[in-house]
Amino acid sequence: MTIAPLSSPHAFPVADGERDAALAARLDRLWSAPHTLFGWFGTVDHKRIGVRYLVTAVALLIVGGLEALLMRLQLIGPERRLLSPEAYNQLFTMHGMTMILWYAAPVLSGFGNYLVPLLMGSRDMAFPRLNAFSYWMYLCSGLLLYGSVLFGQAPDAGWFAYVPLAARRYDAGLNMDFYPAAILALTLSTTAGAINFLVTIAKHRAPGMSLGRMPLFLYSTGTTAVLSLLALPALTVACVFLELDRRWGTHFFTPDGGGAPLLWQHLFWFFGHPWVYIVFLPATGMVSMLLPVYARRPIVGYKLVAASTVLTGLVGLSVWVHHMFAVGMGGAAMSFFSAASMTISLFSTIQISCWVATLWSGKPVRTTSLWFALGFIATFVIGGLSGVVTAVIPFDWQVHDTYFVVAHLHYVLIGANVFPVFAGLYHWWPKLTGRLADEAAGKLGFWMMFVGFNLGFFPMHLSGLLGMRRRVYTYGADEGLATLNYISTLGALLLAAGTLVTIANLVWSWRRGRFAGPDPWGADTLEWSIPSPPPSYGFARIPTVTSRHPLWDEHDEYADPRRERELAEGRLTLSTSPIDAKPRAITAGEPESLAPLALAVAITAVFAALVGSGVVVALALVVVVAAIAAAWLWPRRAA
Amino acid sequence: MSAAPVEVGRTTEPRLDTLPPEESRGTWGMSFAILTETLLFVSLFFAYFYVRSLREDWLSQPPPHIRLALVLLAVLLVSSGTLELAKHALARSRAFLARFWLALTVALGGAFVVVQAMEYRRRLRDIRPTTNVYGSLFYAVTTFHALHVVVGLAMLVFVLFLPRLRPARGPRRPLENAALYWHFVDAVWVVVVALLYVLPQRGRP
Numbered sequence: 037m038t039i040a041p042l043s044s045p046h047a048f049p050v051a052d053g054e055r056d057a058a059l060a061a062r063l064d065r066l067w068s069a070p071h072t073l074f075g076w077f078g079t080v081d082h083k084r085i086g087v088r089y090l091v092t093a094v095a096l097l098i099v100g101g102l103e104a105l106l107m108r109l110q111l112i113g114p115e116r117r118l119l120s121p122e123a124y125n126q127l128f129t130m131h132g133m134t135m136i137l138w139y140a141a142p143v144l145s146g147f148g149n150y151l152v153p154l155l156m157g158s159r160d161m162a163f164p165r166l167n168a169f170s171y172w173m174y175l176c177s178g179l180l181l182y183g184s185v186l187f188g189q190a191p192d193a194g195w196f197a198y199v200p201l202a203a204r205r206y207d208a209g210l211n212m213d214f215y216p217a218a219i220l221a222l223t224l225s226t227t228a229g230a231i232n233f234l235v236t237i238a239k240h241r242a243p244g245m246s247l248g249r250m251p252l253f254l255y256s257t258g259t260t261a262v263l264s265l266l267a268l269p270a271l272t273v274a275c276v277f278l279e280l281d282r283r284w285g286t287h288f289f290t291p292d293g294g295g296a297p298l299l300w301q302h303l304f305w306f307f308g309h310p311w312v313y314i315v316f317l318p319a320t321g322m323v324s325m326l327l328p329v330y331a332r333r334p335i336v337g338y339k340l341v342a343a344s345t346v347l348t349g350l351v352g353l354s355v356w357v358h359h360m361f362a363v364g365m366g367g368a369a370m371s372f373f374s375a376a377s378m379t380i381s382l383f384s385t386i387q388i389s390c391w392v393a394t395l396w397s398g399k400p401v402r403t404t405s406l407w408f409a410l411g412f413i414a415t416f417v418i419g420g421l422s423g424v425v426t427a428v429i430p431f432d433w434q435v436h437d438t439y440f441v442v443a444h445l446h447y448v449l450i451g452a453n454v455f456p457v458f459a460g461l462y463h464w465w466p467k468l469t470g471r472l473a474d475e476a477a478g479k480l481g482f483w484m485m486f487v488g489f490n491l492g493f494f495p496m497h498l499s500g501l502l503g504m505r506r507r508v509y510t511y512g513a514d515e516g517l518a519t520l521n522y523i524s525t526l527g528a529l530l531l532a533a534g535t536l537v538t539i540a541n542l543v544w545s546w547r548r549g550r551f552a553g554p555d556p557w558g559a560d561t562l563e564w565s566i567p568s569p570p571p572s573y574g575f576a577r578i579p580t581v582t583s584r585h586p587l588w589d590e591h592d593e594y595a596d597p598r599r600e601r602e603l604a605e606g607r608l609t610l611s612t613s614p615i616d617a618k619p620r621a622i623t624a625g626e627p628e629s630l631a632p633l634a635l636a637v638a639i640t641a642v643f644a645a646l647v648g649s650g651v652v653v654a655l656a657l658v659v660v661v662a663a664i665a666a667a668w669l670w671p672r673r674a675a
Numbered sequence: 676m677s678a679a680p681v682e683v684g685r686t687t688e689p690r691l692d693t694l695p696p697e698e699s700r701g702t703w704g705m706s707f708a709i710l711t712e713t714l715l716f717v718s719l720f721f722a723y724f725y726v727r728s729l730r731e732d733w734l735s736q737p738p739p740h741i742r743l744a745l746v747l748l749a750v751l752l753v754s755s756g757t758l759e760l761a762k763h764a765l766a767r768s769r770a771f772l773a774r775f776w777l778a779l780t781v782a783l784g785g786a787f788v789v790v791q792a793m794e795y796r797r798r799l800r801d802i803r804p805t806t807n808v809y810g811s812l813f814y815a816v817t818t819f820h821a822l823h824v825v826v827g828l829a830m831l832v833f834v835l836f837l838p839r840l841r842p843a844r845g846p847r848r849p850l851e852n853a854a855l856y857w858h859f860v861d862a863v864w865v866v867v868v869a870l871l872y873v874l875p876q877r878g879r880p
Contacts, residue, residue: 162700162703162704163700163704166704227708227711230707230711231704231707231708231711232704234703234707235700235703235704235707238703239697239699239700239703243691265707265710265711265714266710266711266714267714268711268714269711269712269714269715269717269718270714270718270721272715272718273715273718273719273722274718276815277722277811277815280804280811280815284804284805285804285805286804286805286810286811286815287805287807287808287810287811288722288726288808288811288812288815290808293805293806293807293808293811294726294730294732294807294808294809295726295808295811296725296726296729296808299722299725299726302721302725303718303721303722306718306721578691598690600690600691600692600693601691601692602692603691603692605692610691610694611694611697611700619691619694620694620697621694621695621696621697621698621699622691622692622694622695622696622697623696623697623700624696624697624844662829666833669833669845669846669849670837670845671837671838671839671842671843671844671845671846672844672845673844
């Protein structure tokens with residue numbers, strides 16, 4: 037379906053025949069990677085890297101989903117023996133790690149990589165090769181994690197890896213040595229990506245796109261990037277300490293040497309809770325972008341939504357202790373963290389109110405993408421409410437480590453990540469592929485997912501209140517949990533089938549869908565002003581922005597009488613000032629390079645060597661890493 | 676490309692395609708990297724003080740050798756000064772002088788690593804990383820810092836060997852960006868000395 041454009045008398049620049057064709061050909065020669073193996077492995081095109089992120093993350097979503105299905109089949113009835121307790125431990129750990137660390141955040145990095153430069157009229161990210169490195173490092177860290185499966189020794193102490201369970205004394209295999217190695221590799225990818233996003237957002241916005249005119253997705257991606265930079269080091273320290281304790285006999289977490297097991301929990305949750313916002317905020321940013329398009333009006337409370345996004349991030353840094361209310365702490369500390377946790381729900385409420393008001397006062401067009409966004413809001417409200425009650429300490433003590441918490445976190449994570457991700461995929465699919473996804477199949481997939489999700493996870497609130505424990509491979513026949521678990525498993529199967537329909541629909545339309553044209557939704561932001569799929573150079577002329585909704589308002593962003601916006605002397609894009617986006621300089625892009633791939637492989641080899649206790653090999657590989665980094669940074673000869 | 680503003684219609688702004696080449700993104704990137712590195716050390720100090728708050732016997736641990744730490748501090752502070760002199764020389768286009776000061780900075784950084792190795796040799800006789808949690812944390816914090824010194828040194832050596840200190844392609848301001856990192860490593864050592872070496876001297880029986 038096509039929404040008629042809003043009042044937009046000249047939504048697209050009138051083509052100036054020959055001159056534009058010549059410019060396009062010239063830019064494409066400059067920007068497109070050669071169609072060779074070198075071009076494939078060496079590309080620095082943010083759009084291709086973004087698509088790779090998306091494909092890899094969705095593949096891991098499927099893997100993590102299959103792990104969940106195995107667990108649900110085990111739990112379909114009491115005392116079943118489909119899985120051994122050891123296999124179950126590995127499955128729930130790998131499911132958690134895959135979904136939270138290797139799917140939920142990277143899939144949003146995929147959207148970020150693809151969209152951030154296009155949303156702001158830039159031709160690439162600030163550091164194109166670093167961007168390629170982020171992706172390869174992400175892929176390699178995932179391979180390292182799943183390499184553990186080949187040895188039959190996948191991590192098995194939960195994705196939060198509490199000590200002493202994760203210590204060598206109770207977990208002697210390689211299982212929990214893969215855990216810190218794979219995570220440290222992943223943090224490198226995430227950190228590099230976060231720095232890239234921040235510098236890009238600060239310096240590459242189109243002239244005129246001041247802070248007050250930035251698309252909301254940029255606010256959420258920027259906040260997320262800051263959170264990553266602030267929160268990930270704690271995880272790095274925790275993982276290094278864990279491995280030192282396991283292999284080198286130190287005493288960070290071992291009480292017999294005076295260490296503190298709770299130190300792990302503090303470090304882990306200082307990272308872990310902000311991570312919840314890292315996997316959630318960009319998703320809300322996408323909803324803030326696409327929901328107004330389908331409501332056919334600008335978002336209500338733009339400034340409120342932007343401010344809530346940033347404040348959620350800031351306050352999100354100071355609530356980590358609410359994962360630890362059951363460990364015994366001072367009353368004042370507990371009260372502070374309880375209050376801070378409740379404050380956060382305020383900012384989410386503001387955002388949700390703005391979305392609802394936007395729909396209420398608009399004329400919503402019910403596309404599949406909007407249905408997923410609505411599914412997100414409904415689910416997230418339920419997950420948010422069960423979160424508010426678990427911030428109440430006496431209640432938390434009752435439900436801690438039960439399926440109530442499992443239900444809560446899946447309502448939050450599936451609600452606030454998976455649904456918005458599919459809303460975003462349906463919304464930007466025409467841009468990515470040039471084709472429209474089928475709406476009927478899309479809605480079928482959505483309803484299967486939505487009903488399956490609620491059927492699967494709502495009963496877990498009840499089984500949790502009835503006392504069903506998390507992370508235990510079965511339950512007794514006399515506990516009265518059989519019916520609820522049976523329903524949960526049926527729901528999980530329906531959710532999986534719905535996801536399959538959705539993904540199949542997207543894949544099918546990639547090749548067979550109807551042509552979309554540049555702007556099938558009549559949307560307001562810059563990425564819709566260029567062809568679908570976008571050419572290698574993105575924008576033929578660097579646009580100028582004079583409002584929050586460049587394509588909805590009067591605009592002449594492509595008027596270029598002096599031919600100064602073409603920047604066709606090389607891989608060039610414009611650099612602007614961070615606050616008011618005044619043109620400042622011309623940024624030179626980077627050519628294709630194999631150095632990012634080589635560096636990612638070498639760093640992963642270092643971690644793999646450490647898992648295998650090959651210290652000498654690891655040190656030798658560190659020298660290789662340094663050599664590759666130096667070669668990467670060495671000035672190029674003039675082309 | 677001509678630098679003069681061209682008037683076309685109502686527009687008198689300078690032409691976009693005559694703007695200067697952008698040189699600051701490396702500095703931006705390095706600044707954000709330093710932000711996340713700062714949090715790395717915050718996490719380490721948090722671990723140190725959190726465990727310290729749980730244990731009564733912290734002050735009875737063998738005290739670190741403050742004198743060598745102060746020597747190391749002096750070495751690093753002087754190296755930051757020589758690095759600033761290198762930047763200053765480069766700013767006045769005296770590339771050879773800049774390389775001289777840079778080489779001196781590298782030598783001082785190397786001296787830091789050697790002296791700290793000496794300090795470790797003495798210290799390991801008193802306490803080891805595997806002795807107890809105090810030993811684990813002391814060596815963790817100081818080794819994390821030492822690794823940062825090594826990385827900073829690698830950056831400075833890289834810059835020292837660059838054919839030009841103001842490359843036209845690739846990193847635009849390598850000396851300035853490496854210097855930013857080096858000053859950060861230097862500043863962290865000030866905090867390490869204050870918290871791990873000086874503070875435990877107070878209230879010691």
